[in-house]
Amino acid sequence: MSDVLKILQKDELSKNDLVQLLATQGEAMQDLFHYAQNVKAQHVGNKVYFRGLIELSNRCKKNCYYCGIRSGNPNIHRYFVDEQEVLDAVKYAYEKGFGSIVLQSGERNDKDFTETIESLLKKIMKLTNNEIGITLSLGEQDEETYLRWREAGAKRYLLRIEASNRELYAKLHPQDHDFDKRLNCLKLLRKLDYQVGTGVMIGLPFQTLGDLADDLLFFKELDIDMCGMGPYIEHEETPLYQFRNLLLSKEERFLLSLKMVALLRILMKNVNIAATTAMQTLDSQGREKALRVGSNVIMPNLTPLKYRDDYLLYEDKPSQSETADETVRLLEEHIRAAGCEVAYFQHGDSQHYFSRKNKNVQ
Ligand code: SAH
Ligand code: SF4
Secondary structure (H helix, E strand, O other), X not given: OOHHHHHHOOOOOOXXXXXXXXXXXXXXXXXXXXXXHHHHHHHOXXXXXXXXXXXXXXXXXXXXXXXXXXXXXXXXXXXXXXXXXXXXHHHHHHHHOOOEEEEEEOOOOOHHHHHHHHHHHHHHHHHOOOOOEEEEEOOOOOHHHHHHHHHOOOOEEEOOOEOOOHHHHHHHOOOOOOHHHHHHHHHHHHHOOOEEEEOEEEOOOOOOHHHHHHHHHHHHHXXXXXXXXXXXXXXXXXXXXXXXXXXXXXHHHHHHHHHHHHHHHHHXXXXXXXXXXXXXXXXXXXXXXXXXXXXXXXXXXXXXXXXHOOOOOOOOOOOOOOOHHHHHHHHHHHHHHOOOEEOOOOOOOOHHHHHHHHHHXX
16 A cells, blocks of 8 residues: 555644645655545535626735735726626526625725625525625624624625734735634634635745645634635745745646645545636646545636736736636536536535534534
């Protein structure tokens, strides 16, 4: 039996085991991928769930050192998608049978923003006969806001911890960005009965394999329902760009991301894991490869084309001029090639969410 299989057969994987698995190359890495593929087949099957992604606005009050739409970048045109355009995109997703949408934007906490979102959620629910599943990715908010959005129809929330190592987190953010506040937001979301998703960037400057192993253990400890993680990709107009000489090659960052997806599938068998756009940015078959080793969710971009070039979190974001119809057609081909199948007209809720709730009742 190979060394990799010996490690994988343990009941519990330690940090040291995870570091060894993250360091695998060549055949050993393929052993890891095959193992994850089997775990995926057994526990979540080959269905892929679509979430139509609408990048609502690039206005952001935060200034994360890695992100292209940070408030300190003066070179971008700031937008908020018109309400009717959002509703048109939702209608498209609904009629195509996507089952769910994701509303994402820069972070704002002002009343105008939180009320606009609340009203939008109500309109979306009405437009879709309360049928569409809504995931929000709108940053850190207070408990009241999360509650109002939950009551208005949102049932899932994505808030990446970005890096679970506090010291690394501090290197990636200005001093007024608070790790504990972000962690507390994840706890609030859980308390308010959202399906909770988090994630990290992979291949960041200063990040070690030990950090990534700790990220995986952090997801487990928090008992998350969903995960969206992908490679860090540099952006010239950000402070972190100065450390680009510390980065792994794009291929290495991609493979490391794939190993993270595979390991999370092995560690948390029934969570939803997204095959992220950033993975596709570094490898044109990136999402397909992620589906093979563990992912089961894809977020086709439904943002109206005229706004897309203003939502550049990182360089070389793909499909910037592809219409929704083209995106769906290409994705379907890639998904089939990966031996998977799109599950239309289904929410594709996190099975983990239901199993942990059942456990709590017993
Ligand atoms: N403002 C919200 C949601 C939008 S940003 C928030 O921050 O939670 C969504 C995600 O984009 C972030 O969580 C971050 O992980 C990712 N991101 C930002 N800049 C990136 C970069 N340069 N490379 C890869 N991912 C990046
Ligand atoms: Fe704003 Fe999110 Fe980008 Fe940070 S990562 S600057 S919060 S959009």
